[in-house]
Each structure stands twice: as structure tokens, then as C-alpha cells.
């Protein structure tokens with residue numbers, strides 16, 4: 036296994052590319068909680084964006100490549116990788132979802148293999164687990180809480196239904212290379228045992244290795260090994276332990292005290308495009324505590340501009356004291372009916388565009404400055420349309436979800452980008468209450 040030398044550098048120690056924006060923020064938060072100063076960039080960065088990276092220990096670039104074709108995903112990921120390398124960054128992290136969101140075509144496998152090839156990396160690990168958020172892996176099988184992935188609600192995901200919990204099998208379908216397993220029993224024995232097992236797998240030609248992870252100490256041991264690899268792939272959980280592993284190697288010393296609060300005045304709004312069980316419950320809970328607009332998806336497909344106007348007229352008459360909530364969150368049966376009638380892509384694209392237009396109106400015309408977005412694709416579409424390019428990470432709302440503040444865009448906004456499945460029932464209220 037190729038490992039990197041332990042040299043202290045002025046560039047960020049770690050460069051991350053994430054396949055969606057909520058995932059990027061989740062990873063950024065975990066790195067911040069490990070003591071790092073982290074900046075998040077959205078989209079393929081403009082050259083000028085790199086000036087903002089100076090002084091940070093890690094940079095996380097958020098793409099929207101989870102649900103595009105594998106070739107587009109690979110192309111955009113390599114473009115970001117080239118920029119990270121040009122910036123002098125030697126350690127790369129490819130962040131995907133803790134529920135391994137992907138299809139038989141990709142995009143986790145194809146992107147990982149392309150990054151490995153460009154980095155001449157002869158082996159890497161796949162570690163989606165995030166025990167603090169209930170995601171664990173045992174014998175290669177992914178659990179969400181006490182349920183196997185394919186029984187967790189993820190089998191109904193609108194874009195990438197996950198119907199197999201066996202990640203070795205899932206990844207094998209996406210890759211050219213063979214896939215091995217790093218079992219919990221080996222990880223229990225610490226970093227040296229992990230390295231030895233990885234070497235054995237490599238001798239057998241297994242370059243892609245799914246890592247079991249049942250609890251945080253497993254992540255700590257994995258981080259001790261991952262800190263020397265040119266490429267690591269995973270969810271955000273591993274990110275919490277990488278800073279300490281870099282510190283042990285003298286690459287970096289803790290500086291941050293994790294996600295400072297910031298003051299942003301203005302109205303509050305929630306936009307929920309996730310249909311995950313968690314978001315559905317959060318929407319139900321918040322309905323009685325907000326002014327709620329339930330999106331008529333068929334009407335949006337028929338005449339989006341008309342629906343934007345109707346929604347805006349309604350929002351104009353809501354008291355500024357009350358948070359607005361705009362949601363298309365629906366049951367799997369409802370989603371399936373719509374998708375069968377109109378096509379999966381069409382519905383998703385129309386709703387994402389609709390939410391993005393609505394968000395611009397809320398900010399520009401109704402002085403909304405605190406915006407909670409639920410759903411990775413939804414957040415990506417909205418943030419892009421709002422012109423958000425740089426985020427600073429603020430305080431945690433729940434594991435994996437911080438408040439963030441936009442940098443360099445006018446007006447400054449507080450954004451909470453919530454992964455569909457994260458957070459308890461009262462998430463929306465808890466998020467807004469952090470502003471007092």
C-alpha cells in the first residue's frame with residue numbers, strides 16, 4: 036500500500052470532494068469538530084475561489100454529482116481533483132452518503148476508480164459509516180439504526196433506491212476492480228492489524244476495500260491508517276478522527292474550537308424537498324408551528340411560473356414572525372405514482388428548479404435570511420441558484436448538520452443544509468431556535 040510522507044506544508048492538509056452539498060457540509064462539520072479550520076466551496080471552483088482557501092486546514096468542495104451520469108460525475112470530480120492537486124494538497128477525501136446512495140452504474144465506484152488512477156493510488160478504503168448518526172457497517176452490511184439499509188426507508192429513495200445492504204456486492208457492480216472486506220474483527224485489533232490485512236488483500240489484487248465500522252473507536256483506528264493514504268473514501272464519520280491522526284504525524288495542530296455561532300437577522304424559511312422518513316416526520320411536526328405551503332407537484336409540472344406566483348402571493352400575506360415552510364415531501368406511494376406518470380428525472384428536475392426559484396424570491400423580496408433546506412439534491416439546486424459559492428461552518432444543530440454562513444455573496448445568509456435522513460422530529464424548530 037502506497038503511503039504519503041509526513042511533511043508539514045502551508046497548503047491545506049486535506050482536500051475533499053463531496054458528491055452533494057449536504058454531504059459536504061456534514062463532512063466539514065466533522066472536520067471542524069476535530070479542531071480543523073474548514074472552508075466549503077460549492078461547484079467546480081473558479082480560480083479566484085482558491086484565494087479563500089488560504090489559512091484553512093481543509094477545503095471541502097461540494098459537487099452535485101450523486102444523481103448525474105457516471106461519466107459527468109467522473110469528469111467533474113477529476114476537474115476538482117486537479118485543482119486540489121494544483122493547490123498543493125496531497126491528501127484527498129471523496130465523500131459520499133452514509134447510506135451509500137448510488138445505482139448499479141455509479142457513481143461511487145466509477146469516481147473512486149478514476150481518482151485512484153489519477154493519483155496512482157494502489158488501494159483505498161470505503162468507509163460510509165457514521166455511528167453517531169446511526170450508520171454502521173458489519174460484515175460489509177450497512178445498517179441505519181437497527182435496520183438493514185434496504186429495510187430502512189432507503190429502498191424508496193426517489194432517485195437512488197437502495198435495495199441491497201451488502202456493500203461489497205453493491206460496489207462490485209459499479210467497478211472494474213475486485214472488492215474486498217476489512218472486517219470488524221481485524222479493526223478491533225488496531226492500526227497495525229488493519230495495515231497488515233490491507234496488504235494481504237492487495238497481494239490478492241483487491242484494491243477496493245469496504246471497511247466495517249460498528250462504533251467510533253473503529254473509526255479512530257481506521258483514521259490512523261487512512262491518514263497516510265493519498266485517497267480515502269467514505270461518509271463523514273471518519274472525518275471526525277482524521278485531524279487527530281494528522282496531528283500524531285506532526286502534519287497539523289488543532290486550532291479551532293468548532294463552529295462559532297454567528298448573528299444573521301431576517302425572516303426564516305424551510306424548504307423541504309426530501310421524501311425521507313426523517314424529513315416527512317419533521318415536516319409533520321413543524322406544520323403546526325409554521326405557515327406551511329404544500330407543493331402541488333402536478334401543478335408545478337404543468338405551469339411552474341404560475342405556482343411560483345401563487346406561492347409568493349401567499350407568503351407575502353404571512354406574518355413575518357412565523358417561519359415559512361414549503362414542502363413537497365411525500366410518501367413512497369405518492370412519489371412512485373408521480374414518477375410513473377411523469378418520469379423520475381422530470382419530476383425531480385421540475386421540483387428542484389421550482390424550489391430554487393422560490394428561494395430566490397424569498398431572499399430577494401421577503402427578506403428571508405435564515406434558510407433551512409432539507410435534502411441533498413434540493414439544497415444543491417437552491418444554493419446554486421442563490422449564487423452561494425463559499426460557506427463558513429457554524430454551530431452544530433444535530434450530528435452532521437451545522438448552521439453555515441455564506442461568504443462573499445450578498446446578502447449574507449444563514450443556511451442549514453440538512454441531509455434528508457438526519458435529525459430528530461423537532462429538527463426545524465431546533466435549528467431556528469439557535470438564533471434565539
Ligand SMILES: Nc1ncnc2c1ncn2[C@@H]1O[C@H](COP(=O)(O)OP(=O)(O)O)[C@@H](O)[C@H]1O
Pocket residue numbers: 193194308309310311332363364365369370373374382383384386387409410411412413414453454455456
Ligand atoms: N413529491 C415528490 N415526488 C417525486 N419526487 C420528489 C417529490 N418531492 C421531492 N422530490 C424529489 O426527490 C429528490 C429528493 O432528493 P434530495 O433532495 O437529495 O433528498 P434526500 O436528502 O432525502 O436524498 C429531489 O430531486 C426532489 O426534487
Ligand SMILES: O=C(O)[C@@H](O)C(=O)COP(=O)(O)O
Pocket residue numbers: 055057058059061062131132133134270271410411412435453454455456
Ligand atoms: O453521509 C450522509 O448521510 C450525508 O452527509 C449525506 O450525504 C446526505 O445526503 P442526502 O440524504 O441526499 O441529503
